[in-house]
Amino acid sequence: MEIVILPDASEVGRVAASVVADVVEREPEAVIGFATGSSPLAIYAELARRADAGELDFSRVRGFALDEYVGLDYGHPESYHAVIDRTVTKPLGMDPALVAVPDGMASDITAACAAYEAAIDAAGGIDVQLLGIGANGHIGFNEPTSSLASRTRIKTLTPKTRADNARFFDSPEQVPTHCVTQGLGTILRARRLVLVAQGAGKADAVAAAVEGPVSASCPASVLQLHEFATVVVDEAAAARLTNADYYRYVWQNKPGWKHY
Numbered sequence: 429m430e431i432v433i434l435p436d437a438s439e440v441g442r443v444a445a446s447v448v449a450d451v452v453e454r455e456p457e458a459v460i461g462f463a464t465g466s467s468p469l470a471i472y473a474e475l476a477r478r479a480d481a482g483e484l485d486f487s488r489v490r491g492f493a494l495d496e497y498v499g500l501d502y503g504h505p506e507s508y509h510a511v512i513d514r515t516v517t518k519p520l521g522m523d524p525a526l527v528a529v530p531d532g533m534a535s536d537i538t539a540a541c542a543a544y545e546a547a548i549d550a551a552g553g554i555d556v557q558l559l560g561i562g563a564n565g566h567i568g569f570n571e572p573t574s575s576l577a578s579r580t581r582i583k584t585l586t587p588k589t590r591a592d593n594a595r596f597f598d599s600p601e602q603v604p605t606h607c608v609t610q611g612l613g614t615i616l617r618a619r620r621l622v623l624v625a626q627g628a629g630k631a632d633a634v635a636a637a638v639e640g641p642v643s644a645s646c647p648a649s650v651l652q653l654h655e656f657a658t659v660v661v662d663e664a665a666a667a668r669l670t671n672a673d674y675y676r677y678v679w680q681n682k683p684g685w686k687h688y
């Protein structure tokens with residue numbers, strides 16, 4: 429894995445956005461995997477800035493979101509349909525018809541999950557998948573003990589994740605109990621992975637993901653199995669990394685790093 433440690437959250441957003449920008453510049457119909465949560469918001473803001481400045485064109489870019497709550501109406505502002513529309517599709521100037529989010533309102537969730545996998549395949553797979561990380565090491569909504577080979581499916585949220593996400597709802601009870609999420613096996617099929625994390629609250633999860641054993645106990649550790657995974661963190665989120673100096677040395681000496 430490539431580990432990039434940067435001074436602050438806005439630098440994390442800028443560098444991760446540059447990875448996406450490179451892909452879109454090369455391929456105007458690129459397929460981008462979008463994450464929700466607060467972690468990638470700086471990426472989207474930076475990409476929107478570049479789109480507004482005419483530097484990037486997202487009008488033909490295709491997108492797949494990682495996950496969605498089950499049973500939360502898409503009109504609810506915290507449904508991931510609404511979040512992706514508000515933070516990604518509109519600011520980047522994407523065509524809403526080209527952006528897919530898992531169907532958490534389907535009467536047949538299993539069939540909807542299979543259709544989502546088929547849609548990703550039909551698009552030719554995901555070129556670059558953006559990821560945040562939960563404090564318990566989840567990616568997407570793949571909670572600890574998720575199969576490392578899992579595909580898009582329904583999952584039960586842990587009490588920890590529901591508590592973490594309660595800030596987006598009027599009361600903790602309103603946080604849905606279930607979700608639909610791309611699996612860890614789905615995520616591994618993307619051609620490139622970029623995980624971002626900011627703040628001390630993510631330091632343990634980042635250390636477990638990067639330097640711990642590959643284990644379903646820390647779903648993000650599955651990134652160690654991917655050929656092209658980049659983890660971009662600020663100093664606070666890097667605080668528990670044992671080999672931080674080495675990662676800084678590698679990044680500073682990377683050919684072309686000043687490009688970002």
Ligand code: GLP
Nearest residue numbers: 464465466467560561562568569
């Ligand atoms: C959420 C999302 C994840 C996200 C994670 C961290 O529940 N399902 O995709 O990466 O939890 O969220 P945040 O970035 O707000 O800390």
